Structure formats: C-alpha cells, structure tokens
Amino acid sequence: MKKFIGFVKKEFYHIFRDKRSLFILFGMPVAQILLFGFAISNEINNVDIAILDKADDKNSKEIIVNLKASKYFNVLDYLQSEKEIETAFQKGKIKAVVTFDQDFARNLQRPKTSKLQIITDATNPNVANTITNYINSIVVKYQMVNLQQDPPPQLVQSESRMSFNPALESVYMFVPGVMTVILMLVSAMMTSISITREKEVGTMEILLVSPLKSSTVIAGKVVPYIFLSLINAIVIVLLSVFVFHMPIMGSLFWLSIESLLFIVTSLSLGILISTLSSTQQTAMMISLMGLMLPTILLSGFIFPIESMPYPLQLISHIIPAKWFIIIIKSIMLKGVGFSFFWKETLILVVMTIFLLGLSIKKYKIRLA
Template sequence: MKRFIGFVKKEFFHIFRDKRSLFILFGMPVAQIMLFGFAITNEINNVDIAILDRSQDTSTKEIISKISESKYFSILQIVKEEAEIEDVFKKGKVKAVLYFEKDFSKKLVKEHTAKVQIVTDATDPNVANTISNYINSILSNYQQEQNRAITLEYQILPQSRMAYNPELKSVYMFVPGVMTVILMLVSAMMTSISITREKELGTMEILLVSPLNPFQVIIGKVFPYIFLSIINAAAIVLLSIFVFHVPVNGSLVLLGLESVLFIVTSLALGILISTISATQQTAMMISLMGLMLPVILLSGFIFPISSMPLPLQLISNIVPAKWFIIIVKGIMLKGVGIHFVWKETLVLFGMTLLFIGLSVKKYKIRLE
C-alpha cells in the first residue's frame, strides 16, 4: 500500500511540475465553457434588416415600429425599389428585408388580407429560418392586437408551452453538452499521455520492474486526474449556475456522483489510448481527433441522434458522451432522480470496467 501511495504522489508531482498540463487541466475548461456558453447560440439579437414599404400607411408604420422596438432587430436601411434588395444583401450586413405590398392598409380593411414578404439571406439556413420565425411571431402578435374586437364562431386557439425551457434559451442546451465535451476531451487527453510520457522519458523500465502490478499502475495513473477533474467539473457547474443561470432542478449530489463516474470513464479511455500509443504526440492525436468528432457529432450535443441514419444511431451507443448528456440534461433541467437515469449510469459503469480491463490487458502484454 505504501508503494502505491508513493506512486500516486509521484504522479501528482509530475502534474504540478508541468505548467502545460496545469494549463490544460484548469485554464482550458474555464476558457472553453465561457467561450462556448456565450458564443454558441441559436438565438438572434440586433439583427440588421431593411424595409421596403410601398404602402407607407398607418398599419405598415405600426408594424415597422413594433419590429424596431424589439431587441431582436435593428432597421439598418430603407429600400425604395425591389431591384435594390439583391445589392443590399451583397453588402453582407443586412440579413433580411421586409417587403410591404402597395395599399397594405386598404387591403387589410377591405379584403381582410394583406401581404408582407420576408426576404432572408439564406447563406446560413438556420439563421434565415430563425429570423423568419421571429418576424412571423411579431406579425402574429400585431394581428392579434388588431383582431381583439372581432369575434368568430368556433375559433381554435392553440397554446404552446415549452416545458423545462420556457424562454427557449439556447444556453440550456449547450452548457450540458459543452460540460460533457470538456470533461471528456481534457480527461482523456491528459491521461492518454501519462504512460507514453514514461516511455519517452525512459522511466517505463522502472515501472516494468517495480513491485506494482498492472492494475495498481493503471489506478495510480488515473487517481490524480480524478481529483483534478472533479475540481474542473465543480468549476463548470458553478459557472453554469452563476454566469449562465442554468438551473439544477435535480440533486446536486447525484449530479456530482454521475460526473465522477463520467470522469473515471473518460480517464480510463485515456489510459487505454496511452497503453496502445508509442509516443505522446500519437496519444494526443488519437485523443483529440479520434474523440472530438464522435463526441460532438454522435453524442446528441448539437444534432439529434434520432434524425441520423440507423448505422450512425447504432454507432452513437458506444460514445460515452451520449449517455452522460442524457444524464446531465435529466438532472439539471428536468430534475429527475436515479430511477430515471439508472440505465445510462449502468452503461457508463460498464464502459469504465471495459476500458480499465483492456488497459490492464494491454499493459500485461508489454510486460512480456
């Protein structure tokens, strides 16, 4: 036991002496959660739009006023002719043009119908679709205000309620995903270079002839990073709560335990990469390139897994991040308990045992 404790202390000394490792462990996670939390968003604010008003009557002025007063749009330009629309888009600042037809108010009163064309710059389809939806919402709100005095029989008035995220804040979706990506990449990347560092420094032979068995070496390599990654996870959760105001509706204790389990899973995967890599550079490349794309694309972080082809849906089941994102969203946003996420927890626990078992086996092979 004394030998094992001494080995763990040695690993701590290695980490604290390496300034690059400390930066990756503590600097990168904080910087990434701040950057991703503020930069990654599907909301729009202060989008520049142009107006082509061929009617210039009371109704169009009221609508334009409602749009300009909203925090979502800023009227940058007034267009006089339809031919100018393309030139406006080519300049790159204006993302949408609102085109009111001639005699808008008259048609609204006499024919009960008037047309507004929303022309958007669809070089970014998602942004264009979001802008269109926002403008449609403002127009719908104006229409309801005008129709308050009108009563129609058999009116169907659908009402939508967004559970768990009533304000549709994109940060609610991105923070759990970013938390998962950071813990996965940092944990796996740091441990992936641990054994390969021993090889490059020429100290691997000392481990090979030491009285420590392979399991003790693997656990000794992982243990310091468990402690440091828990500090990272706590910092990320605190930033999520106090900076981005993401609620934790479930148990903080359960969230902490699940985070520790995921950290151990990620560290075990990093150790497995370390045992099969000959150099630190190779280990870094495998952990970065081999994990980053699957974690981002196949975890459900950005793209819904249910929309993917069946082969990719099946492959996503071997990505640990997929299961942890389900757990984090369930605990933080839905307030669920262990009886709702026990299956995902068992999957992560099984993956941890598998990665540690393979690491020990690979390490044994190198002893022969």
C-alpha cells in the same frame, strides 16, 4: 535532380510503410466528411412523440394518422390524462406530446375554437422549435386537403408549450454539452499521454521491472487526474449557475456522483489510448481527432441522434458522452431522481469496467 527524386521516393516509401500516416492522410478526411455530412442536419426524422386524444373523433384520428405517416414522427405512446405528460417527458423517450381538445371535431365548425396543443421537451430549444413547426405544417396541410379550404381559415388553433425551458434559453442546451465535451477531452487527453510519456522519457523500464501490479500502475495514473478533473467539473458548474444562471432542479448529490462516474469513464478511455500509443504525439492526436468529433456530433449535444442514419445511431451507443448528456439534463433541467436515469448510469459503469479491464490487459501484454 536525381538525388532529389531519390529522396522524394524515400519519403514516399516511409509514408506507405507507416500505416498510421496512411490512416491520417486518407482515413481521417473520409471519416470526417461522412460524419459531418450525415450528422450535421437541421432537419428532424423519426422523433418519438406521444398523443393525448381527449376527443377520440374522426378528425383527431385523421391528424394522428398523418403524423404517423410522415417520416418525421413516431407515435410512441398514447396517454390517458394530462398527469402522465410530465412523467412521459421525465423518462426521456419522447420529445413532444400532441393534445387534442375534448370537442375537437365539433369545434371545427366554429373557426378559431378547435384547440390542438403541442407540448415539447425544450431542453434542446432548436429541436423543440423544429418539432412545433413540423406538426403545425402537417395540421395546416390536413385542413387544406380534408376540409377543402384553400387557403384554410384558422379552424385549428395550435398552442405551443415548452417544458423545462419555457424561455427557450440556448444556454440550457449548451452548458450540459460543453461540460461533457470539456470533461471528456481534458480527462482523456491528459491521461492518454501519461503512459506514453513514460516510454518517451525512458522511465517505462523502471515500471516494467518494478513489483507493482499492472492494476496498481493504472490506478496510480488515474487517481491524480480524477482529483484535477473534479476541480474542473466544480468550476464548470459554478460558472454555469452564477454566470449563465443555469438551474439545477435535481439533486446535487447525484450530479456529483454522475460527474465522477463520467470522469472515471473518460480517464479509463485515456489510459487505454496511452497503452496503445507509442508516442505522446500519437496519443494526443487520437484523443483530439478520435474523441472530439464523435463527442460533439454523435452525443446529441447539438444535433438530434434520431435524425441520423441508423448506422450512426448504433455508433452513438458506444459514445460515453451521449449517456452523460442524458443524465445531466435529467438532473439539472428535469429534476428527476435516480430511477429515471439508472440505465444510463449502468451503461457508463459497464463501459468503465470494460475500458479499465482492457487497459490492464494491454499493459500486461507490454510487460511480457
């Protein structure tokens, strides 16, 4: 029994000396429960909307005040005409436009004639439906309180219109997200074990004494996976179009360029992980646990980022998948040109340069 207790103590000592084991045992569960607890939510908060107030009367202004006073919406812009609606959606900042009929106040005296139109960005059907329901509930509450009708007659006739996805096909949301997750995980995971494989099989010494520069070694590790990941991307797009009938409204050229950029970004992240990891198992675990959850939860793939706590919104800015999802939805669903997503492209370029530079630096340290 004493031998068994001694053996158990030895195992405890090994675990407590290994910081990675402690992090996996205690850090990962805490991180996961916080991510799932705060990120997974069917509610919406702080959603940016725009207003087209053709009436500009007392009643329309009061409803706008109620929308602004709620925790659900931020009135980001006031439009002047219907021509500005499509451009506002294409910029990707607003999720809905509330339009008031020209004779809104006067028509309130005649039931079922005063019109309020809710136009939503339906690239995420679940969020679009939730936004519509929230706005309708605010309008109904306004009728009950201000028009002193309980239950209120249908004085305000609400009309809904879903832009970019009028049929509310869920595949329009899942295909860009799934494509992003697959490219991120496959690219990063495969490259993350490339350098660690060299260490485990004993060929790292050959690279260390070779005349190859660190940048050459990194490039040599990345190039083959670029080709393989491009094949993956092409297969995903073909399946999306011919099996799931996903439209590609924009340019195939820009879709290819942006996909290539995101693949290189993901590969750069994988190379950085491989330079920091000592074993393939560690690299694999970091790739799966450290990338999969943030990519799914903090990229806006399923859950709206605007509804998350502010610290998580800040963290989402360093998730490459967030920016690629914005780009791919802009190309495939909105059909816009490069001028509408150049900022997101620039962010991915900067991330790629930073990750590659850091990988080369860490590789130089190992050479020393």
